[in-house]
Amino acid sequence: MTKPIIAVDMDDTICHLVKRAIYHNNISFPSHPLQYEDMVHWDTTHLRHPDSTHEVFYGRPGLFEELELYDEYVVEEMRKLNEAYDLIIVTAAEPKTVLEKWNWLQRHMPFIRLEQFITCKRKNLLAFDLLIDDGPHNLVPAFESGRKVICIPHPWNRQQLEHYGFPQMSSWKDAKALIDELLHNTSARI
DSSP, X not given: OOOOEEEEOOBTTTEESHHHHHHHHHHHOTTSOOOGGGOOSSOOTTTSOTTOOHHHHHOOTTGGGSOEESOTTXXXXXXXXXXXXXXXXXXXXXXXXXXXXXXXXXXXXXXXXXXXXXXXXOGGGSOOSEEEESOHHHHHHHHHTTOEEEEOOXXXXXXXXXXXXXXXXXXXTTHHHHHHHHHHOXXXXX
């Protein structure tokens, strides 16, 4: 019997990327401080200092290895999901950040094996039964194709969260119980 496939994003889903990038931005460009609440869209050009390009904002060497865990529950809940389901980590990555992301995973979740680690920006091309993500560009296509999703709420997905009514999870506490319910009760809408 095959297990359902749970696809889990990394950045701003199991760890905090945007908050850490803002931290470094505000040190480097104190005349253009950013706040997490300002990040209502992927295009942050109007918010940043002109010298803080996308490459500078997200391209700081070592950035992806220094990210904080999403919360104190994420590691244990991911361990439970890994035991119960066919868990894959699906993350968008630049070639230079792949190793950083893998190193982060091995430091915090060494139970994730290499064959479970997939770098892919267009997640709708993959087969999965449930997607946990923060990116509207991943959640909407999965949801519209009839697959189950869980949204990690952030300012940049608030509009889609309200429009589509995605099930959401602002903490990883009891995540496996929520996923069990969503997968075993086809009418479940949290």
